[in-house]
Amino acid sequence: MDLEGFGRSLDALFSRVPPIKAPSGLSGRVLDAALRRKEASAGRWVLSLALTAACLAVVLAVWRGGASGPSSPVIVSFGVDKSAVRLGEPIVLTWDVRRATKILIQDDRGTTINPGSEKSIKLYAYEPGRYVYTLVAMGPNGNAAGTLAEP
Incomplete structure (x- = not known):
């Protein structure tokens, strides 16, 4: 799966989450700011997870590579x-x-x-x-x- 496909699957996943309704005592601006912080935090987490997976894929590809791999004398x-x-x-x-x-x-x-x-x-x-x-x-x-x- 490429990065674009990964992004589409994340969009599809987050589109299924029902909207959050504001409690009666919060104003719209406070709730919007809180949601933006939460989305930014989730975005950083997803980005770090994707970068970790990409690094692991590169390490595995190098480790399993033909004649220069770890099993070659x-x-x-x-x-x-x-x-x-x-x-x-x-x-x-x-x-x-x-x-x-x-x-x-x-x-x-x-x-x-x-x-x-x-x-x-x-x-x-x-x-x-x-x-x-x-x-x-x-x-x-x-x-x-x-x-x-x-x-």
Whole structure:
């Protein structure tokens, strides 16, 4: 419902309210002033309610939005600590991933590692050369991937 339709429904609602009759001791001016204050107060209340509903609708639309929504995984960091350069010594891959239900790490030679809930892992290189690692974070609303080459 747009704002115009909302206004029409409020007009229809207020048109059904029976008119108020003045008590015998009040003059017409006093009653008119009191009714104007009451209408202004009701109008402010309805306006604040409409603005609150509009803000809530915007927040829900942003929260439920596709790939940038709260269920999409985010790779905050993905790095390598290359303290050892000799074959057979470990390198340490570290990562910080948010909102992922599953994480996989693959190297360029076809090895896939499922580290579970760990935040780092030691890997050993048994062949010379540089390795390229790809971290894939999977979630209900999509995937995120990051690639890293050994220094």
